[in-house]
Amino acid sequence: MKMEMGLFQQQSLKLAMTPELSQAIMLLQYPAMELTAFMESKALDNPLIEVETGYQSSSRGWSQGDMSWIHQISDERPDLHSYLKGQIPFKEMDTHEQRILNYMIDNIDDNGYLRLTYEEINAVFPVLQTEWEMAKSILQTLEPAGAGAESLSDCLLIQARRDDNESALLNVLLKDYFTAFVEKKWKELSRTLGVSVVEIQRVFDQIQSYNPRPGAAFGSERSQYSVPDVRVYSSKGKLVAEIVESSRVRIREFAIGIEGQHDEAAERYMHQKRMEYRWLQKAIQQRNETLLHVTYAIIEKQLDYFLTGKSDSIKPLVMKEIADVLEIHESTVSRAVRDKMIETPFGTIPMRMFFSSSLQTDQKADASALKVKKEIEKLVGSEDKAAPLSDQAISDYLKQNSGIVISRRTVSKYREQLGIPSSAKRRRY
Template sequence: MMDLKAGLWQQQTLKLAMTQELSQAIALLQYSAQELSAFLEEKALENPLLKIENVNIKPMNPLMDRNRRNHQKSEKDWIEQIADKPFSMEEYLLSQLKITNLTAQQMKVIRHLIKNLDENGYFKGELIEISQNMRVEHDVVDECLAIIQTLEPAGIGARDLQECLLMQCYYKNPNNELAQTILSNYFIPFAEKKWKPIAKELGASMKDLQDVFDEIQQLNPKPGALLRNEPTTYIIPDAIVEQTIEGLTVRMFDESLPRVRFNDSYYQKFQNQNKQVSRFLHDKVQDYQWILKSIEQRKETLTKVVAKIVEKQPAFFQKGSQYLVPMTMKEIASELDVHESTVSRAVREKYVQTPIGTYPLKTFFTSTIQTLTDEESTSSTQVKNEIQSLVAEENKQKPLSDQEMVEQLKLQKGILVSRRTVAKYREQLGIPSSSKRKRFV
């Protein structure tokens, strides 16, 4: 029988409380450089003691800038001074029309139809609905869409992929009746490479169908994408790995981050005010100090993680990505004596510039694949590279099945993987199945 009595006992436990400061430090660690900059700008609005200096923005000296511009202008070729004003899809298409041959009504409808093209150049509107809304005969709307479909790039204004490819095929070679018949009447089975019944019905050879397939492969399924003039995006690395005489070195690249400064003039001006103001300043001083500490902790943790990656992946940085060895976040966390989630946050949205290119830090973490020898292992990236090599070197008339690749990896490289794993990696690489890779030439 249990003796249940009420009483008071003391018990000592160790517990980590999620304070606001700790939460802030965790958040800053996972922020990308852009997110951190936005966070600091926001904090500067809340805390008058926190002053932001954008070091990448230099003050303007009108005299020096004018002299520099004049000097640069004289060195440039005249053609480089033409303004780079990109055309929109609408402007580009309208510029091809022979306006003198079109009525005002047709131009109005064409403009409206062009606004219904998606970013890939496909027409996504409903002709009947547009006809009713614009109070225009359906035949006129249909004719206007046909006019758009005669413009370049070929395939623009198509209502689906089948029509898009058919339009391009006719534009490229109007005499290729076999290709046009296949795209018109056998689109799905042809794409699935169910060619034997198609060849039998059309009285064509498998080689003829292979030629049509090769020709269709050269067409563009997204013609509108050719008209997108998007600005080039640049990746600013968070860390830089360099090869020196002493070996591989790591340095953090924080020039793009704004500098945090203490607004001493504001503090001196208001520090001797009443208690309420003093309490406000005290809180803001603590907030400023916590932000500085969090930024320094972020930099320190990120430096340690990158340095450890370099230590464990020297061949990658010196020879190339094919030498990436298996490595997990848990392994790095264990060696740095931190939690795995800390490593995960540290590498999130971070990039490293290396002698062989700029990579996301997550690139270096791969799963381990077993090999025939217990002493060695390989990474999933290496296995994918081997699969690509096998497909590149295979007999295209008798492509390797997933099971045959399993056996080849085992015999040639000593890599043990399942057929399911090979199929998953093959799909991730965008490699079709063996039946769809087969050629009839």
């Protein structure tokens, strides 16, 4: 074979990941709030870009004026420490006792539990054991009930005392056998304590009404509001989808005056920023068009839900089906629905809820995982609590009565996702 060196020309096409393309991909996966934050960061760097926030240019949406009332709702809430300290003046205490109590309140965590020991406070300033116990007893009389407890069992016991529901059995169970009690090893406890399982169950039912985290209501987290990205509504007998524009990019007119001043550096700068502005407008328009196309494809596949609003009417659907219909890549569909919310006539829900794996049935159509979860919830809700259904019994029931072929392991997985305990822990005596 003859081999020789030479120079040859060859044409080829390849896709380069430019910064603009990378940002366009990011824009597609941004939900409404993140998109607004991104555009505002761009507006700080580009004098041509101005961001208008609020629901605008939406034929069925809210205007900024319609939402003005929501900004007048107070977001100020007293924190747990201030709330507890505000009750101290109503207690008969001297200055030293108030100092001890204030220091104890400063060492209460966000859940309302006291994270301080006698040895730790005594290392800061001298405190007698009797003074420590007195301050702790006063602390545990403050609102909310259960605040100042040193453990979960202590917290529940304080609330039982506050309700005058403390009993000898409750004391023993919470103080000496708490782990076995909450793990529902009631038959062992029944033999050990010489009481019936029914009595233990009554104590368990009693503490179910108590708050294990009394300080959680005073959390400092701000409320998070879900802003829909797409709105679907019925118009003249047809389902219509539209983009909910919580923010909009437009050009600042005053910045245009910088151009035309015969300054080459200024001209280059303004040309670069104008190109950036045009690219941003185009990228947002492309994002919105892709999102609309995906939404209409979802409506076509999940029409029963948009007509009835019943979650069990959602059919099995994978992203590849939407990608094949729209002739785009599956990853594009994934980015389009990532963290997005859709406003329907039946409420605002995540777009990912419409994608559910299929499970085999002995009927023509397969069942979605969402539908199977609803069936499991329904079965557990109507079961005999004295003899709850095991995972295998649920699997057998679904196969015989609903034609859904599902293994015991899958039932167990779905049950855990739904927060339903095992049959042993659902049993009532």
